[in-house]
Every structure is written in structure tokens, then in C-alpha cells.
Amino acid sequence: MRSRLFAAVLLLLGAVFVAPPGAAAAPSQPSPAVLAASAPAGLVPDQPSPEDVRRALTRIARASDGRVRLGVAGRTNENRPIRLATVGTGSTRLLYVTQQHGDEPLGTPAAIQALWALGVPDSAWHRWLRSRVTIDIVVQANPDGAVRNQRYNHDPSASGDYSEPGVGYDINRFHNPLTPIEDNPVPESRAILRQWHATHPAVVVDYHMQGRYLQPDGRETTASILWPTSPLAGDAAVGRSRQLAVRNHDAMTWVAGANVTRYPGGDYEGIARNAYGILGSASLLVELSALPQEQADFQIRTAFVSMIATAQGAADGSLWRVNGERADTIPERGPELPDAPALQRADAA
Numbered sequence: 514m515r516s517r518l519f520a521a522v523l524l525l526l527g528a529v530f531v532a533p534p535g536a537a538a539a540p541s542q543p544s545p546a547v548l549a550a551s552a553p554a555g556l557v558p559d560q561p562s563p564e565d566v567r568r569a570l571t572r573i574a575r576a577s578d579g580r581v582r583l584g585v586a587g588r589t590n591e592n593r594p595i596r597l598a599t600v601g602t603g604s605t606r607l608l609y610v611t612q613q614h615g616d617e618p619l620g621t622p623a624a625i626q627a628l629w630a631l632g633v634p635d636s637a638w639h640r641w642l643r644s645r646v647t648i649d650i651v652v653q654a655n656p657d658g659a660v661r662n663q664r665y666n667h668d669p670s671a672s673g674d675y676s677e678p679g680v681g682y683d684i685n686r687f688h689n690p691l692t693p694i695e696d697n698p699v700p701e702s703r704a705i706l707r708q709w710h711a712t713h714p715a716v717v718v719d720y721h722m723q724g725r726y727l728q729p730d731g732r733e734t735t736a737s738i739l740w741p742t743s744p745l746a747g748d749a750a751v752g753r754s755r756q757l758a759v760r761n762h763d764a765m766t767w768v769a770g771a772n773v774t775r776y777p778g779g780d781y782e783g784i785a786r787n788a789y790g791i792l793g794s795a796s797l798l799v800e801l802s803a804l805p806q807e808q809a810d811f812q813i814r815t816a817f818v819s820m821i822a823t824a825q826g827a828a829d830g831s832l833w834r835v836n837g838e839r840a841d842t843i844p845e846r847g848p849e850l851p852d853a854p855a856l857q858r859a860d861a862a
């Protein structure tokens with residue numbers, strides 16, 4: 514009798530705890546601080562060389578037992594690999610891009626920490642997240658520019674619009690989806706466009722750095738964001754991009770402690786933010802301010818929080834329940850701080 518009761522209780526418990534596939538509640542998310550702490554100290558420097566990136570990614574691939582897969586999205590004019598790292602196997606695809614401008618490095622260490630934090634630990638939440646989304650990251654999209662600490666790619670034959678003649682092209686002006694890829698002179702842009710066409714990501718986030726600016730209320734801006742503003746981007750994609758912007762604004766503000774404004778970007782369709790919105794993705798530009806060196810870790814944490822919050826929101830669908838109209842309440846970026854160190858045309862994203 515007692516054993517029959519015990520079996521009935523077990524059955525009942527089973528009915529409670531074994532929900533049907535697809536209806537299972539998501540395991541609760543570890544805090545970003547806990548996730549960040551899973552990555553070992555010294556995994557990657559703040560301004561990594563291509564060799565630092567290679568070494569860190571190799572270490573992650575090994576430590577993750579293959580859950581972080583390494584690939585090459587293309588080759589630069591100096592034959593450096595444009596590195597691609599992928600975590601997760603879910604049907605919702607995400608694409609993050611870092612350091613298209615070689616002198617804007619901090620998105621790259623953030624991506625490397627995120628790859629560790631999502632790929633190496635193997636908790637129920639990690640397994641759930643990886644079953645829902647596949648995150649592709651083009652890590653340090655401009656390695657030739659990175660080794661020169663320059664904005665442009667390396668192409669001494671560069672000429673025409675959006676180039677620095679004799680130096681190279683501005684990679685982030687060559688994503689125009691209306692240009693046939695084979696006519697595109699920039700190998701880094703071609704690689705990212707081909708990655709987009711291979712995976713049709715629901716979400717694209719592109720990480721850059723800007724100079725130093727004040728908020729309208731006088732505090733210093735630590736990050737600015739913007740969604741597609743090209744008139745060629747459809748209403749649905751812009752609406753989802755604005756949801757992505759609000760989600761990132763909230764996480765960066767309330768979790769990372771960032772002061773976030775709206776980036777004053779242009780409408781040109783060759784800018785990644787616009788191009789991938791035109792193609793139909795939720796698309797976002799994230800610009801970390803070039804704060805003094807002692808705040809580099811804070812800036813890396815802001816980008817890390819953005820990457821985790823975007824992944825979580827895509828995995829549990831909460832991203833698409835955000836009120837995108839709130840994007841209009843993100844304050845416009847204020848005036849430039851005097852004596853701020855200038856990036857090369859950093860104001861141009």
C-alpha cells in the first residue's frame with residue numbers, strides 16, 4: 514500500500530516537473546557578474562593582437578569540449594584570417610561583429626569573454642540557452658587595421674568614397690546589400706555579408722567605439738546605440754531593431770551601470786547597422802566611449818552585458834515583447850568633452 518502511494522506521488526511529481534517539450538520554463542539566468550566570473554583572468558588583453566585573439570579562441574574551443582566552434586569567415590588583404598566563433602545549436606541565429614575599425618578594440622575582449630561564459634560552463638541554463646540560439650561572432654573583423662591601430666583595412670590601392678587613399682577602406686561603409694558581393698572591394702565586408710546570407714540571423718549587433726561625450730544631464734556618456742535609419746529598411750525590421758535597442762539600453766543601464774544615449778548616425782545603406790536592417794534583421798550599433806584606460810574593464814563589461822542580454826532575450830523570446838516605442842526616450846548624445854582623445858573619424862561610427 515505504502516509503496517503504491519509512493520509510486521503515485523512519484524507519478525504526480527513527474528507530471529509537475531517533466532513539462533512537455535517546448536513548454537518548459539527557461540532555467541533562471543545566472544547573473545552577468547557570475548557569468549563573467551566564469552572566464553579566467555588574463556584570458557585576453559584589452560587591446561588584443563590577432564595572435565592574442567587566436568590564442569584565446571583556441572583555449573576556449575578546447576575548454577568548451579567543442580561547444581565553441583572556430584571557423585574563418587574570410588581572409589584579409591594580408592591573408593590574415595577573419596575569425597568566426599560559434600556557440601549554440603538553436604534555430605534562432607544571432608550575429609555579433611567586433612572591431613570593424615581596427616582602432617576600436619574593446620568589443621573584441623567582450624566577445625571573447627562572452628564566448629567563454631556561454632560555451633564553457635555546462636549548467637542547465639547554459640544547455641537551455643545553447644539549444645535555443647546559435648550565436649556567430651566575427652571576432653576582430655579588421656585584424657590588418659588592428660595591428661596598425663588604424664580605422665581602415667589595409668589596402669594601399671584603396672581609392673574613392675569611404676577610403677583613405679593609399680591606406681585602406683572603411684569596412685563599415687561597404688555592407689551595401691544592393692551591391693553585388695563580387696563587386697565589393699573590401700574582403701572584411703564581403704566576409705560579413707556572406708556570413709549573413711549563409712545564416713539569415715534574426716539579430717545583428719555591431720560593436721564600435723566613439724570619442725567622449727556628455728549626456729544632456731551633464732554626466733558623461735559611456736555608450737551610445739542606434740538602430741537602422743535608412744529609409745530602405747522595412748518597418749518590421751526597424752520595429753524589431755528598436756526593441757533590440759531598448760533591451761540593450763536597459764541592460765547596459767541597469768545591469769552594467771552605463772550612461773547610454775542615442776548615437777547620431779547617418780542613413781547610408783553601406784553602414785552595417787543599416788545594411789542588415791535592410792536585409793531584414795533586427796540590427797543595432799553599439800558604441801563604447803573611449804574612456805580613460807582604467808575604465809576599460811567597465812567598458813568591456815558593458816559590451817559583455819549587451820551580448821548576454823541580447824542572447825537571453827532571443828532565446829526566451831522576451832526580446833520581442835519589449836516596448837520598442839521606448840527607443841524614442843533614449844536621450845540624444847550631448848556635446849563632445851573637450852580634450853577627449855580623438856579616434857580616427859570616430860564620430861562616423
Ligand SMILES: [Zn+2]
Binds near residue numbers: 685721722861862
Ligand atoms: Zn567604428
